Amino acid sequence: MSDFLPKEVREGLELARKRDLKRRSRLRVRVGDETYPILRSWEDGFALDRDNADHLRGLVDVYDGTRHLYQALIVASTDDGHEMSFEFKRATPASDKPPLDYLRAEDAPVALLGRD
Known part of the structure:
Protein backbone atom coordinates (compact mmCIF):
# COMPACT_ATOMS: atom_id res chain seq x y z
CA MET A 1 0.00 0.00 0.00
CA SER A 2 2.86 2.40 0.72
CA ASP A 3 3.94 2.08 -2.93
CA PHE A 4 0.86 4.09 -3.92
CA LEU A 5 1.42 6.94 -1.50
CA PRO A 6 3.31 10.06 -2.54
CA LYS A 7 6.85 10.44 -1.21
CA GLU A 8 5.92 13.36 1.07
CA VAL A 9 3.11 11.37 2.71
CA ARG A 10 5.41 8.36 3.30
CA GLU A 11 8.04 10.64 4.86
CA GLY A 12 5.40 12.29 7.06
CA LEU A 13 4.16 8.90 8.25
CA GLU A 14 7.71 7.78 9.03
CA LEU A 15 8.39 10.97 11.04
CA ALA A 16 5.16 10.46 12.99
CA ARG A 17 6.11 6.83 13.71
CA LYS A 18 9.57 7.86 14.98
CA ARG A 19 8.12 10.61 17.16
CA ASP A 20 5.64 8.16 18.69
CA LEU A 21 8.36 5.57 19.40
CA LYS A 22 10.60 8.20 21.02
CA ARG A 23 7.77 9.44 23.22
CA ARG A 24 6.74 5.96 24.38
CA SER A 25 10.20 4.62 25.12
CA ARG A 26 11.85 5.31 28.48
CA LEU A 27 15.04 3.55 27.41
CA ARG A 28 18.00 5.77 26.59
CA VAL A 29 21.61 5.29 25.49
CA ARG A 30 24.17 7.64 26.97
CA VAL A 31 27.59 8.25 25.45
CA GLY A 32 29.58 10.90 27.29
CA ASP A 33 27.24 13.92 27.53
CA GLU A 34 24.99 12.82 24.65
CA THR A 35 21.74 10.92 25.18
CA TYR A 36 19.79 9.06 22.47
CA PRO A 37 16.29 7.53 22.82
CA ILE A 38 16.03 3.82 22.02
CA LEU A 39 13.27 3.13 19.50
CA ARG A 40 13.23 -0.66 19.86
CA SER A 41 15.14 -3.12 22.01
CA TRP A 42 15.61 -6.87 22.14
CA GLU A 43 17.70 -9.31 24.16
CA ASP A 44 21.03 -8.70 22.44
CA GLY A 45 20.63 -5.24 20.93
CA PHE A 46 18.59 -2.13 20.23
CA ALA A 47 17.68 0.31 17.45
CA LEU A 48 18.15 4.09 17.36
CA ASP A 49 17.05 6.80 14.96
CA ARG A 50 19.45 6.78 12.00
CA ASP A 51 19.63 10.57 11.75
CA ASN A 52 21.61 11.11 14.94
CA ALA A 53 23.15 7.76 15.85
CA ASP A 54 24.98 6.37 12.82
CA HIS A 55 28.37 7.18 14.38
CA LEU A 56 27.95 5.28 17.69
CA ARG A 57 30.17 2.40 18.69
CA ASP A 80 17.55 -0.02 7.23
CA GLY A 81 17.48 3.62 6.16
CA HIS A 82 15.41 4.96 9.07
CA GLU A 83 16.86 3.01 11.98
CA MET A 84 20.33 1.88 12.92
CA SER A 85 20.49 -1.41 14.79
CA PHE A 86 23.25 -2.14 17.29
CA GLU A 87 24.30 -5.47 18.77
CA PHE A 88 25.85 -6.01 22.19
CA LYS A 89 29.31 -7.53 22.28
CA ARG A 90 29.11 -7.30 26.05
CA ALA A 91 26.39 -6.05 28.43
CA THR A 92 27.26 -5.83 32.13
CA PRO A 93 24.33 -5.19 34.50
CA ALA A 94 24.79 -2.10 36.65
CA SER A 95 24.59 -2.36 40.42
CA ASP A 96 24.30 0.33 43.07
CA LYS A 97 26.37 -1.74 45.53
CA PRO A 98 29.97 -2.92 45.27
CA PRO A 99 30.41 -6.63 44.58
CA LEU A 100 31.01 -8.88 47.58
CA ASP A 101 33.74 -11.48 47.79
CA TYR A 102 31.64 -13.64 50.10
CA LEU A 103 28.01 -14.53 50.81
CA ARG A 104 26.46 -12.05 53.23
CA ALA A 105 23.91 -13.39 55.71
CA GLU A 106 20.49 -11.74 55.61
CA ASP A 107 20.48 -11.14 59.38
CA ALA A 108 24.03 -9.69 59.46
CA PRO A 109 24.40 -6.34 61.26
CA VAL A 110 24.50 -3.26 59.11
CA ALA A 111 27.02 -1.45 61.30
CA LEU A 112 28.75 -1.76 64.66
CA LEU A 113 28.22 0.77 67.44
CA GLY A 114 31.28 1.99 69.34
CA ARG A 115 31.52 2.24 73.13
CA ASP A 116 31.10 5.73 74.54
Missing part, protein backbone atom coordinates in the same frame (compact mmCIF):
# COMPACT_ATOMS: atom_id res chain seq x y z
CA GLY A 58 32.14 1.30 21.69
CA LEU A 59 31.21 1.64 25.34
CA VAL A 60 27.75 3.07 26.18
CA ASP A 61 25.45 3.21 29.20
CA VAL A 62 21.80 2.12 28.90
CA TYR A 63 19.19 3.73 31.16
CA ASP A 64 15.51 3.16 31.86
CA GLY A 65 14.47 6.66 32.83
CA THR A 66 17.03 7.55 35.51
CA ARG A 67 17.84 3.94 36.50
CA HIS A 68 21.16 2.69 35.12
CA LEU A 69 20.48 -0.76 33.62
CA TYR A 70 23.85 -1.76 32.21
CA GLN A 71 27.06 -0.75 30.57
CA ALA A 72 27.49 -2.24 27.12
CA LEU A 73 30.02 -2.57 24.36
CA ILE A 74 28.16 -2.12 21.06
CA VAL A 75 28.76 -2.41 17.33
CA ALA A 76 26.52 -1.24 14.50
CA SER A 77 24.91 -4.21 12.77
CA THR A 78 22.15 -3.12 10.39
CA ASP A 79 21.07 0.05 8.66
Whole structure:
Protein backbone atom coordinates (compact mmCIF):
# COMPACT_ATOMS: atom_id res chain seq x y z
CA MET A 1 0.00 0.00 0.00
CA SER A 2 2.86 2.40 0.72
CA ASP A 3 3.94 2.08 -2.93
CA PHE A 4 0.86 4.09 -3.92
CA LEU A 5 1.42 6.94 -1.50
CA PRO A 6 3.31 10.06 -2.54
CA LYS A 7 6.85 10.44 -1.21
CA GLU A 8 5.92 13.36 1.07
CA VAL A 9 3.11 11.37 2.71
CA ARG A 10 5.41 8.36 3.30
CA GLU A 11 8.04 10.64 4.86
CA GLY A 12 5.40 12.29 7.06
CA LEU A 13 4.16 8.90 8.25
CA GLU A 14 7.71 7.78 9.03
CA LEU A 15 8.39 10.97 11.04
CA ALA A 16 5.16 10.46 12.99
CA ARG A 17 6.11 6.83 13.71
CA LYS A 18 9.57 7.86 14.98
CA ARG A 19 8.12 10.61 17.16
CA ASP A 20 5.64 8.16 18.69
CA LEU A 21 8.36 5.57 19.40
CA LYS A 22 10.60 8.20 21.02
CA ARG A 23 7.77 9.44 23.22
CA ARG A 24 6.74 5.96 24.38
CA SER A 25 10.20 4.62 25.12
CA ARG A 26 11.85 5.31 28.48
CA LEU A 27 15.04 3.55 27.41
CA ARG A 28 18.00 5.77 26.59
CA VAL A 29 21.61 5.29 25.49
CA ARG A 30 24.17 7.64 26.97
CA VAL A 31 27.59 8.25 25.45
CA GLY A 32 29.58 10.90 27.29
CA ASP A 33 27.24 13.92 27.53
CA GLU A 34 24.99 12.82 24.65
CA THR A 35 21.74 10.92 25.18
CA TYR A 36 19.79 9.06 22.47
CA PRO A 37 16.29 7.53 22.82
CA ILE A 38 16.03 3.82 22.02
CA LEU A 39 13.27 3.13 19.50
CA ARG A 40 13.23 -0.66 19.86
CA SER A 41 15.14 -3.12 22.01
CA TRP A 42 15.61 -6.87 22.14
CA GLU A 43 17.70 -9.31 24.16
CA ASP A 44 21.03 -8.70 22.44
CA GLY A 45 20.63 -5.24 20.93
CA PHE A 46 18.59 -2.13 20.23
CA ALA A 47 17.68 0.31 17.45
CA LEU A 48 18.15 4.09 17.36
CA ASP A 49 17.05 6.80 14.96
CA ARG A 50 19.45 6.78 12.00
CA ASP A 51 19.63 10.57 11.75
CA ASN A 52 21.61 11.11 14.94
CA ALA A 53 23.15 7.76 15.85
CA ASP A 54 24.98 6.37 12.82
CA HIS A 55 28.37 7.18 14.38
CA LEU A 56 27.95 5.28 17.69
CA ARG A 57 30.17 2.40 18.69
CA GLY A 58 32.14 1.30 21.69
CA LEU A 59 31.21 1.64 25.34
CA VAL A 60 27.75 3.07 26.18
CA ASP A 61 25.45 3.21 29.20
CA VAL A 62 21.80 2.12 28.90
CA TYR A 63 19.19 3.73 31.16
CA ASP A 64 15.51 3.16 31.86
CA GLY A 65 14.47 6.66 32.83
CA THR A 66 17.03 7.55 35.51
CA ARG A 67 17.84 3.94 36.50
CA HIS A 68 21.16 2.69 35.12
CA LEU A 69 20.48 -0.76 33.62
CA TYR A 70 23.85 -1.76 32.21
CA GLN A 71 27.06 -0.75 30.57
CA ALA A 72 27.49 -2.24 27.12
CA LEU A 73 30.02 -2.57 24.36
CA ILE A 74 28.16 -2.12 21.06
CA VAL A 75 28.76 -2.41 17.33
CA ALA A 76 26.52 -1.24 14.50
CA SER A 77 24.91 -4.21 12.77
CA THR A 78 22.15 -3.12 10.39
CA ASP A 79 21.07 0.05 8.66
CA ASP A 80 17.55 -0.02 7.23
CA GLY A 81 17.48 3.62 6.16
CA HIS A 82 15.41 4.96 9.07
CA GLU A 83 16.86 3.01 11.98
CA MET A 84 20.33 1.88 12.92
CA SER A 85 20.49 -1.41 14.79
CA PHE A 86 23.25 -2.14 17.29
CA GLU A 87 24.30 -5.47 18.77
CA PHE A 88 25.85 -6.01 22.19
CA LYS A 89 29.31 -7.53 22.28
CA ARG A 90 29.11 -7.30 26.05
CA ALA A 91 26.39 -6.05 28.43
CA THR A 92 27.26 -5.83 32.13
CA PRO A 93 24.33 -5.19 34.50
CA ALA A 94 24.79 -2.10 36.65
CA SER A 95 24.59 -2.36 40.42
CA ASP A 96 24.30 0.33 43.07
CA LYS A 97 26.37 -1.74 45.53
CA PRO A 98 29.97 -2.92 45.27
CA PRO A 99 30.41 -6.63 44.58
CA LEU A 100 31.01 -8.88 47.58
CA ASP A 101 33.74 -11.48 47.79
CA TYR A 102 31.64 -13.64 50.10
CA LEU A 103 28.01 -14.53 50.81
CA ARG A 104 26.46 -12.05 53.23
CA ALA A 105 23.91 -13.39 55.71
CA GLU A 106 20.49 -11.74 55.61
CA ASP A 107 20.48 -11.14 59.38
CA ALA A 108 24.03 -9.69 59.46
CA PRO A 109 24.40 -6.34 61.26
CA VAL A 110 24.50 -3.26 59.11
CA ALA A 111 27.02 -1.45 61.30
CA LEU A 112 28.75 -1.76 64.66
CA LEU A 113 28.22 0.77 67.44
CA GLY A 114 31.28 1.99 69.34
CA ARG A 115 31.52 2.24 73.13
CA ASP A 116 31.10 5.73 74.54
